[in-house]
Amino acid sequence: MAGRSSSSPSIARRFSRAVFAGATIATLALAGCSGGDGNGRGGRGRGDEGTPQVGFVVVQQSQVPIVSELNGRTSAYEVSDVRPQVSGVIRARLFTEGGMVRAGQTLYQIDPAPFQAAVAQARANLAAARANRDAARTRAQRYAPLARMEAVSQQDLTDAESAARQGDAAVQQARAALETAEINLRYTRVPAPISGRISRSLVTVGALVTANQTEAIATIQRLDPIYVDIQQSSTDLLALRRALASGGAVPASAAVRLKLQDGSDYGYAGTVQFSEVTVDPSTGTVTLRAQFPNPQGLLLPGMFVQAIFAQAIDTRAILVPEAGVSRDPRGNATVFVVGRDNRIVQRTVTADRTQGTNWVVTAGLNPGDRVVTEGTARVRPGQLVQPVPAGSSQRVAPPTGRRGG
Incomplete structure (x- = not known):
């Protein structure tokens, strides 16, 4: 019993030394392993001697x-206001408001009756002017040989030739008046000047419009x-x-x-x-x-x-x-x-x-x-x-x- 009790303190001392040595070795090992990164991370940190390591890029002009x-x-690429070019009463609207229209398409129909009558009158005036011109030409042609024979005076020949030229001018005037009447008749059908989307109509059927009015009756874009x-x-x-x-x-x-x-x-x-x-x-x-x-x-x-x-x-x-x-x-x-x-x-x-x-x-x-x-x-x-x-x-x-x- 005495020998067993004397050996117990010796065993305890040896056990304490072993535990202390193991703890010291573990501490040194942890310190050695953590020395590679001053921040405790495996990423970019301090170098072996405590100098920070940084990443850089070399810049160049570009x-x-x-x-x-x-x-x-x-x-809008193009904008056109639709206005009438002759005066009259709107008889029909020939487009869908807000829809697409093409250039030359008829949008409104103005009452054409007065303009048809004007065309008929212009044609009659042209026919009368042609008849008067032909009669003046014939008279001048007949007076020419008579004047050479002194059967008529030279003044009569001059007057006949002047009447023939006036007849030619009258025919040209009547022809121009007929063209104007025909143009006005065509203008009773109001066309679209450009292709595009048209706005709502600002006039209704039965409204009176006038030539060269300031208000547009529709707009195309x-x-x-x-x-x-x-x-x-x-x-x-x-x-x-x-x-x-x-x-x-x-x-x-x-x-x-x-x-x-x-x-x-x-x-x-x-x-x-x-x-x-x-x-x-x-x-x-x-x-x-x-x-x-x-x-x-x-x-x-x-x-x-x-x-x-x-x-x-x-x-x-x-x-x-x-x-x-x-x-x-x-x-x-x-x-x-x-x-x-x-x-x-x-x-x-x-x-x-x-x-x-x-x-x-x-x-x-x-x-x-x-x-x-x-x-x-x-x-x-x-x-x-x-x-x-x-x-x-x-x-x-x-x-x-x-x-x-």
């Missing part, structure tokens, strides 16, 4: 379209194709022309796209036709006109739309991923650039617009600069970093402790 998003309003009048500020237009003159941009012939009032995209692309040569003094804008196909008639005159198109191509722009651009408290765009000595340099850049997932930088960067796009939250200006190309995997060094720890 050709970037200068895209403008401007407000516009649709207008051609909607395919259709115009979009785009408003651009004179300041933006001046900046664009200066960029084109300096050689930093070249003209673009990109198609114009439309965004409708409900936010949807119009399915057809258009082209810019011309730009106004004057600035509207009330709005300070210049009007650009674009033409779009409209086969389904989706666009109607007077609709507000948003036009998206490229007026020029910037040949000196630099694209920087969005992750590499931040804003300071004043709202200025800034980027981190890796210098030659691998130290961080903060630069203020001009980035006023985006293209896809990139910022378009027009000032503040040079081709070949290494812009930090990964790990920007862990660096500050002047800090030494380990730059690697963006997207490359992190290399973790193996632990330097004893094997089996």
Whole structure:
């Protein structure tokens, strides 16, 4: 019993040493394994010596379209007011209101009876003028030999020849009067001057219309194709022309796209036709006109739309991923650039617009600069970093402790 009780403290001491040694080895092993990433993650973090590792992209100049998003309003390709050219009473309306009409189609029928009578009278006057002319010609022909024989006086011959010429003039006048009467008779059928969609009728059957009246009796609009009048500020237009003159941009012939009032995209692309040569003094804008196909008639005159198109191509722009651009408290765009000595340099850049997932930088960067796009939250200006190309995997060094720890 005495021997058994004396050996128990020795066994307990050996057990305590073994537990302490095992805990120490486990702690060292955990410390060695966590040394590859100062942030406790397998991603991009600090290097072997505590230097932050950042991912960068090498930026280069590229050709970037200068895209403008401007407000516009649709207008008809052609507009024609229908007005009568003769006075009379409307006897019939020969079209469907709001429907399509073709050029030359009869729209209204004016009472033709007075004009038919005028044509008949003009024809009778022409026949009388021809009869008088023939009689004058015959008399002049008979007087000619008699005058040579002095059977009649020379004055009588002169009068006969003059009457024959007056007869010719009377025939021409009567013929012109007949043509006028026939034209007025044709005008009793009011035709469509252009093809397109016609409005509602502003007169009814039985209404009296007059020639050259100021009020239109209907309006026709051609909607395919259709115009979009785009408003651009004179300041933006001046900046664009200066960029084109300096050689930093070249003209673009990109198609114009439309965004409708409900936010949807119009399915057809258009082209810019011309730009106004004057600035509207009330709005300070210049009007650009674009033409779009409209086969389904989706666009109607007077609709507000948003036009998206490229007026020029910037040949000196630099694209920087969005992750590499931040804003300071004043709202200025800034980027981190890796210098030659691998130290961080903060630069203020001009980035006023985006293209896809990139910022378009027009000032503040040079081709070949290494812009930090990964790990920007862990660096500050002047800090030494380990730059690697963006997207490359992190290399973790193996632990330097004893094997089996």
